[in-house]
Amino acid sequence: MANKFNEAGIESIALTSESKKEERDNAKERLVKGEIKFIFVVDIYNEGVDIPEINTILFLRPTESLTVFLQQLGRGLRLHDKKECLTVLDFVGQSHKNYNFEDKFRALIGKTNKPVKDYIENGFLTLPKGCYIQLEKEAKEYILRNIKSASNTKANLLSKLRSFKNDTDLELTLENFLKYHNLSLVDFYGKTKDRSFSRMCVIAEQRDDFTEENEVEITKKLYNLLFVNSRRFIEFVIGLIKNNDDISNVEFTNEESLMLNMMYYIFYNDAPEKIGLTSIKEGINKLLNNKVMMNEACEILKYNFDHLNFVDKKVNLGFDCPLDLHCDYSTDVIMAAFGYYNEEKKPAFREGVKYFEDKGIDIFFITLNKSDKDFSPSTLYEDYAINERLFHWQTQSKTSTESATGKRYINHLKTGNKIALFVREYKTRDGLTSPFTYLGTCEYRSHSGNKPISFIWELNEEIPPSMINKANKTIII
Template sequence: MNQQQLIQKIENSLYKGFIDQNKPVSSQFKPKLLTNKHHESVLSTLLQELKTCKTFYFSVAFITEGGLATLKTMLYDLKQKGIKGRILTSTFLNFNQPKMFKELLKLDNVEVRLTGEKGFHAKGYIFEHKNYYSLIVGSSNLTDSALKANYEWNVFLTSMENGEIINHFKNQFENAWDVAIPLTEEWIADYKQIHELQPFVKSASLNALELDTKYLTNSLSDALSIKPNKMQSVALDQLKELRATGAKKGLIISATGTGKTYLSAFDVRNFAPQKMLFIVHREQILKKAMQDYRKILGGYDDDFGILSGNSKNVNAKYLFATIQTVSKDNYLQQFAKDQFDYILIDEVHKAGADSYLKVINYFTPKFLLGMTATPERTDNFNIYELFDYNIAYEIRLQAALEEDMLCPFHYFGVLDYEKDGELINEAAELRKLVSEERVRHIIEKINYYGYSGDRVKGLMFCSQKDETYELSAALNLAGLKTIALTGDSSQEEREVAIRKLETGELQYILTVDIFNEGIDIPFLNQIVMLRQTQSSIIFIQQLGRGLRIHDSKEFVTIIDFIGNYKNNYLIPIALSGDQSMNKDNVRRKTVNTDYISGVSTINFEEIAKKRIFDAINNTNLSTMKILKDAYTEVKNRLGKIPSLNNFIEQNSLDPEVIIGYSDNYYNFLLKMKEDIPTLNDYEQSVLTMVSKEFLNGKRIHEIILIESLLEDEYLPKADYIQKLRDFGTYVDEETIKSVETIFSLQFFVQNDIKKYGFKPIIEIDNRNYKFNEEVQESIRDSNFRRYIEDIIKCAYIKNEKYDKAKALTLYEKYSRRDACRLLNWPHDDSSTIYGYRAKYNTCPIFVTYHKKDEIETSQAYGDEFISPELFRWFTRNRLTLDSNEVKTILSYKESGMKIYLFTKKDDGEGSDFYYLGEVDIAEDSARNELMPDGKGKELPVVTMNLVLEQPVQYDIYHYLVEE
């Protein structure tokens, strides 16, 4: 947009912000309040402004390592683009830590100075863009809590370069900057001495700052008696309720680090057994569990005993046993079958092994409790069945973070070492994995992204044994203190290494195959992943090693080296917990990571993010194996054949993925080898139509009609219209007619008509709707009816994300065929739309933003965003301003024609496009131009600028435009 247009938009935005809130203006520049509530954090806005700025100036009194960590990936990406900035900060109240200042020195593209201004308490962020400035000013310092979690008040403003306000802030900054001193290593050394002599006083004055309550509570925790946390209290109540039903078994599913051991000890205290047996798979865990139980249960030392390879205290009231020992006949037979009132099994996902089943089948306790963070299995053993499908309590990673039960984490997806355009991949030779260049690259990244605490205490997960040993040796030669541990390492070697890591004799343990689970190292402050992600389960297990809360750290740094791996698509799946296998969901979870709660953040370097998108595009997420594994997991959990709706309830497969694979759920169950009642061919055709056309919930009108006819044989048209109004959706004659053409099959092409059974499933008789006779007969059968009702439930849930008042919802995805139906076209003309089609007084435009390199030159249109609200669009070639087709489009206002813009990043996204809204054509923007035909000649084409009703949402905009 030109300068005058920009000025007009900012003027309008200021009018809305300061004179009349009802003035309709672009949301890009309007003043707003940032509070960290309602899905718009200070951090997200700050990152958005950084991403598009030419330079930036921060004036902040307080900075924490966690706050700095939230920006490190963005600042690295800006460095790659040559973008620099300045930060002005202070030593006010000695709050800023010496180590934080060292972290600031790592930022090569950021100049830092320290003001000597007494009482410096400023909090402002200035961003210089191409033609304007933006400003965030208010209560947020550069701390992770202030940027993402605390309830803050910050004003966001936009200004032209000559605006008085922005110049006032800039002048204040420059004046303070000119007399401030540069940050240097020498200054930090001096400050460290002063800081240690005059520590920051933790007093009631903290209430004036945005510090977390942990600063006040940590020192008190040891003096307080141990009480159940919020999660444990809820779980204990549910265990009590479960036993009240007569249940003798229960399963606890709880994320690593949420206190499963304490929870079980509290429950044992409530249960008060005469004798208890606690079973684990490793002696190291056993000793720690016994210590925790002593804290909760109290009593005499003789009450607690261990049964393992090194200890045989079988007479203890509370016996802690390794499965390897207790499962041996000579020990198992020593106990009566009812010897223990209460038996607990930790890491119970291993209980499918013969040793566990042998013990479980031998004993007859009054109650058996299983505990795990990851009940999912790939060997088809049903853990849920083993516990009579009694899930007493479940809390996964996302919920645990929301409840502040885990240590916050900052995840950084970084690009692995690349040489001559070749990235580390699954087949990389050992020499590449341990080359001097890769070692240097690893050290640069782990130093840049850092850690919380006085010294690094890290765990590196490698891809193979040889790499583990040789990489450890190479890192040691480079000056680090590391050790390699594998499955060949003894228990004693592991314990010694962990002690050395805690005391500082080691900085890193490098490992493969071990430490994924069943190990408690709460002081870990950095996790480094140097291998491809094999499964989302293992990914979360490894990330979870650092999530235990410990006094020595405020957060844990996760550094994931992303190579050219086929499984990169698993990273957003694992981090988000989204198991839908819906590619669009996975892409969105990569682009927008706001789903992570609290102060935790997920950050991808831009190039690393592209590797994930490549993997998503190149991977089939609906293979038989993926679908069958997910199906088996849900079936095992429920103990029955699941419905489509059950997959939604269990946060598993997206039903649309299932339907895309098999047309209808009946076919899918047959492919899963289920023995189910037979449907005839026509019933399958009807089921396919209802599944493929309506389950997605993009238009609820058809679903409401089907649901109504399940209740009554006839539905008057007037009653149908009233039902739509009661639901709150839009109603007009064109949409009603469109619904009728769908059910009459008149809308569909011949192939679909054949697939859907050749005849209308709903007929109109004297302004009454009714199912045809065959469908009426079929729905009397409860089996067929259940399939239809299941689809209806799913469609209502799916419809919740769509705007009830409009046919199309911003930023949702639609195919050309969807557009034909939702814009009420009488026929499916999607095969003739190509890039666009002006028809029935509508003109949907479909743009693939990044064309394939091999596309013909004559088809390589230069469609592009000029700004988030302005799109330069090309018509088909061989057209001019005098062409009838172009005249029709340009006269859209006179004819009342609506123009809609749909865009996708590339062909790897499939057939669906993001809906970006209704557009206007910028006045006087249409031009005759020429484009090469690839044969040395030029073809005429018309270009014009499309003005969007709203600027494209930040995350989607950058996803679309970036290479």
């Protein structure tokens, strides 16, 4: 490349990891002075090099590592007085049919609710101001084919499992497999609810076969574990599985019994009596007898635990409740934690609010970005964060200021009734039903309107940074 550029009258040099330090330093100085226009490098300049004057980057071959890709891109992102912009020319290489373009574009776009292929097909409309990505027609078609073929289908994952030992020196575990292939739990388990790491390793002839009575039923419920991120609950469940003891005669504290409730309703759809069980303990014992599948459940929970990036803590509600601040929970698990779903019954629940009179608490289930498909016109409420503490929330359309419910909300500080918020951005995430993030309790500040009533609540704990951008109406994209 350097020779071709020189032949074209563009002063250039080539450097590799074998080039001497003096040669590298001299090249950097000549580039800054404008004596040369391009430095073509191999396996260097990924990090630790600061040349703010760089205003053009050429990617000439696929970069397998997402980290290296971002480091290389970062060489040109430093600001400089004489630099108006950074031009990035990515020449699509075809040297590796499994090269993953999707990860690279996701890194550039950031987290959004649309798949990468939508942006490639329709344009990159949500990039920061001053940023632009243009794809040639053939490059666009090639990348779309690549994304489709590199998608995490069962067949592709089985192929990766078969080649894992040859590709790496690592033990084939769920953690190692996800890390090596830069996959999330959702990437691996998908939306079909018919995958387990254990069974797929057997199909890929990487593990011995096994037979367990409830493998199919447990496999369908593994997706319920993918978003579990409460340290306390994870440690409780892993402890039960690792002990591998019959729990029929174990005495649990009230809080532990509620966590047992939560675990039960992660794996079962109805109360014990409705599905031929005598108790929740019997249901848990039945799960524990499936050692391979329960070990996989442990692997999922341990993966979640090891990747936690926030601090959770107990919320003082005045009664036992094993839900922790800023953790994610499904509706079923929340109801089990409050004892509403229990050993005797699992009452129907489809409302966005629930009042527990015996506990003196109202809980609100809030979906921030509502679609006409999922919500009727009468339930498209205006719910959003005003700032880190204040939250605007609308009641159901039938609730008036004169109703018992409206008065209970308005006067809750006088009566000692508590209000707790559970919030999620979308109804679904990655094709699966989204969990709710527990924002803790809040206090009345003001209200306006009628049927529905608009409330402003002040949270007792700040909304976490990871959610404030999603919950603040003024910056939702």
